Amino acid sequence: MAHATFRVHVDPDKCQGHNRCYSVSPDLFDLDDLGMSSEVGAGLVPAGQLSLARLAVANCPEHAISLTEAPEAQQ
Amino acid sequence: MNDRHPPVQDFATDFDHTDAAWVADPYPIWDDLRQRCPVAHSDRYGGAWLPVTHDLVAEVAYDHEHFTSRSVVVSERRPGPDDLPAPIGVSPPISSDPPFHGLVRRMLLPAFTPKPIAALEPFTRELCRELLAATDGRAGFDAAVEYAQHIPVRVIVRFLGFPQEDADQFRGIIKLVLEEVDLPPDEREERFAAVDEYMDAQIEDHRARPRDDLTSFLLEAEIGGQKLPVEHVRGTMVLLMIAGIDTTWSAIGASLWHLAQHPEDRRRLAAEPVLMDTAVEELLRAYAPVTMARLVAKDFDFHGHPFKEGDWLLLPFPAANRDPAAFENPDLVRLDRATNRHAAFGLGRHRCLGSNLARMELRVALEEWLARYPDFELSDPAAVTWSAGQVRGPRRLPVTILGRGG
Numbered sequence: 001m002a003h004a005t006f007r008v009h010v011d012p013d014k015c016q017g018h019n020r021c022y023s024v025s026p027d028l029f030d031l032d033d034l035g036m037s038s039e040v041g042a043g044l045v046p047a048g049q050l051s052l053a054r055l056a057v058a059n060c061p062e063h064a065i066s067l068t069e070a071p072e073a074q075q
Numbered sequence: 076m077n078d079r080h081p082p083v084q085d086f087a088t089d090f091d092h093t094d095a096a097w098v099a100d101p102y103p104i105w106d107d108l109r110q111r112c113p114v115a116h117s118d119r120y121g122g123a124w125l126p127v128t129h130d131l132v133a134e135v136a137y138d139h140e141h142f143t144s145r146s147v148v149v150s151e152r153r154p155g156p157d158d159l160p161a162p163i164g165v166s167p168p169i170s171s172d173p174p175f176h177g178l179v180r181r182m183l184l185p186a187f188t189p190k191p192i193a194a195l196e197p198f199t200r201e202l203c204r205e206l207l208a209a210t211d212g213r214a215g216f217d218a219a220v221e222y223a224q225h226i227p228v229r230v231i232v233r234f235l236g237f238p239q240e241d242a243d244q245f246r247g248i249i250k251l252v253l254e255e256v257d258l259p260p261d262e263r264e265e266r267f268a269a270v271d272e273y274m275d276a277q278i279e280d281h282r283a284r285p286r287d288d289l290t291s292f293l294l295e296a297e298i299g300g301q302k303l304p305v306e307h308v309r310g311t312m313v314l315l316m317i318a319g320i321d322t323t324w325s326a327i328g329a330s331l332w333h334l335a336q337h338p339e340d341r342r343r344l345a346a347e348p349v350l351m352d353t354a355v356e357e358l359l360r361a362y363a364p365v366t367m368a369r370l371v372a373k374d375f376d377f378h379g380h381p382f383k384e385g386d387w388l389l390l391p392f393p394a395a396n397r398d399p400a401a402f403e404n405p406d407l408v409r410l411d412r413a414t415n416r417h418a419a420f421g422l423g424r425h426r427c428l429g430s431n432l433a434r435m436e437l438r439v440a441l442e443e444w445l446a447r448y449p450d451f452e453l454s455d456p457a458a459v460t461w462s463a464g465q466v467r468g469p470r471r472l473p474v475t476i477l478g479r480g481g
Contacts, residue, residue, distance in 0.1 A: 016426040019189060023352060034181060035188040035431070058414040059356070061422055 005070040006045040008053050010037045014064035021065055025052035037064075044070065079257045080119065090117045090125050092149070092366065092389060093257055093463045101467070102406065105394040114380050120149050123387035124371075124380065127394040129401035129418070131378070135369060135390055136422040139173050141377070142369035142388060144425060146170065148465060149368045149387045150256040152263065166314035167307055169425065176424060182296050183311070183428055186289060192431040199230055199436055203443035215454050218335075218444075219328040219472035226440050227323035230432070231316055236288025237277055248273075249321045256464055274309045289315065315429070323433045325364035325468020326419075327440045332469050333358060333408060334441075335453045340410055344441070345449050354410040355438050360417035361408045363393040366465040367421060392418045393467065450478030 008028055010021070017035040021028070028049060029037045045053045045067070057065045083094040086104050091097065097104055108115050108127045115125040126132055135142055146154045147169055154165065168179035185191075206225055210216050228242045251258075251266050277290055285291045293308045303311075334341050344354060367390040371382045382388075395418045397405045402417075420427035427433065453459065454473040462470050 016423060017184065018420060018426060019431060020356075022189070031188060033188070034184040055413065059416060061416045061418055061420075061426075063416070 006050055006053060007043045007068055007070045008039045008045055008056065009043050009066050009068070010039055011064045011066070012036065012038065014062045016062050016064075018061050020059040020061065021056035024055045024059055025049065028053055028056065087111055087115045088117070089119065090115045090123070090389075091119050092465060098461050098463045098467075101393070102397055105391065105397060109394075109398065114378060116380070120151060120387055121153065122383065122385070123149060123389060124377075124382065125389045125391065127391060127398075129395040129398040132390055132392060132395040132418065133422050135388060136367075136418075136425070139424070141372055141375050141382070143172050143372040144170055144176070145172070145370055147368045148252065148256060149389060150260075150263065151258075152260040153370065153385060153387075166310040166317075168311075168428075169314050169318065170310070173424065178298050179307075179311075180424070180428070182298060186292060187428050187431055189431050192435050195230060195234065195432070196435055196439060198233060199226065199439045200443060202226060202229055203440055204447075207443060207447045213476070215473060215475040217472055218331045218474045219324075219469045222444070223327040223331065223440065223468075223472070224324045226327060226436055227320045227433075230436060231319040234289050234319075234432075235277075235312060235315060236281065236286055236290045241273075244273075245316060245320065249317055252317050270313060271309060274312050275305075277312070278305065278308060318427070319429050319432065321462070321466045321468070322364050322427075323429075323436050325462065325466055326359060326362065326433065326437050328469040328472055329362035329364065329467070330355075330358040330437065330441055331444065331474070332453070332459065332472055333362065334445075335451055335472075335474055336456075337408070338450070340408070341445065341449060341451075343410060344445055348442075350410055351438055351442065353412070353415075355434060355441070356415050356417065357408055357410050357412045359419040359434075359437070360396045360402070360412070360415055361406075362467075363396050363417065363419035364467050365419070365421075365427070366391045366393060366467070367425070368465065389465070392421055446480050448476050448478070449480050451476050 015037050019031065019035060021037050022031050028040055028045065030040050031037055053067050057067050080091055080093060083089050083091050083096065087108060105127045113126060113128045113131060117123045126135060168176050171179055203226060206222050210221060224246065228245055229239060232239055232242045248270050278294065281290045281294055290312060293303065293311055296303055344350060369388045369390060371384055371386040371388060373384050375382055395401065399405050420430040451474045454475045458471060458473050459469050460471040462468055
């Protein structure tokens, strides 16, 4: 059975630039010139980084980050 | 002590954030109100409300229809016709409402992202080392007066591009704005005028000799192709100075106050330096210094309470951070708390602009302190005093040094 693939996503309408996600998992998130966060690339979470992705979700004061199982992995 | 207001008998119906009981220890008061209300009311300051749960604090922070940020410091005086009206307010953007708020905020945000803030770290670290070196050989000293309070004031003075030797006089200004909120309005106004005068002199000086600092940045900044009016520039300078000093000073002091009483936490930070970022967030949660305020923008019913236009509302982020519905075992400081959506820097559009700066200063201040003084305790717990008003932190913090680092 294939390993599940996870995806993080920052809701730009909710992000207020607390920068907590960037602080706990800088490989998964990027900041723009205003300090607002977005997921790197398509937000795919490398296998070894799932716990960091969960940490980012659990530390966003605005509940702006979602972590979902990527559909293409659900075979 | 507060000799201008009578002592509070019941915080549910007559709260006052300058009351001696609140200043000494607000947490049991908020716990009690959470059970009984959870929205308290007071006729003081011309009428004020106080929600104390995380949910209600968040609800207000996200509601720009029923609440205005035109004034965010509760005092005997509400903004009058002579003050810059909403949506700008006296000190944009903290005093501004959407959509104007967003324009001003976007202009300022680039100066406060992790990268420019990281550039201030070497200065901050050197400053901390100098302050600690000045305490060398002493059995004890006041960690608030001789250490914590100097750090943010000198960093923001450098950031704004004011002379370092002016740093000391700013502390008086900050006390006026944030702590002496129950002074008669005339006296407050008179002293505010002196603040404006200082800022105007700095603006003139920076106009004549532009440099690479925040003041010149503000003078050059444009919104919609227009330079900012001078009162906007001045208001923002006052804001950055005030918001950047008392708050971080309080967070550093409160963190040292905690560490002085918890040898196991000191040992843990020394053994696991990698824990520092997480620990800083937990200390910010547990000892969040800043309570904000709003004015009710129009009459409406807030969860059964008749809110009237012009009522004050205290927005206690520190109470939200201690709500057991939002945080497991909230009164316990767990330096490795993994789930921590604390609201120390506020929630929503007014999230503290300087949060990266404050975090950097707090982390560096603790790292340098612990490197030099890994072991210390309160000299006399009863001698510790706390600030009154919307920013909470120790103002007297005598410590005894038990052990020295390398």
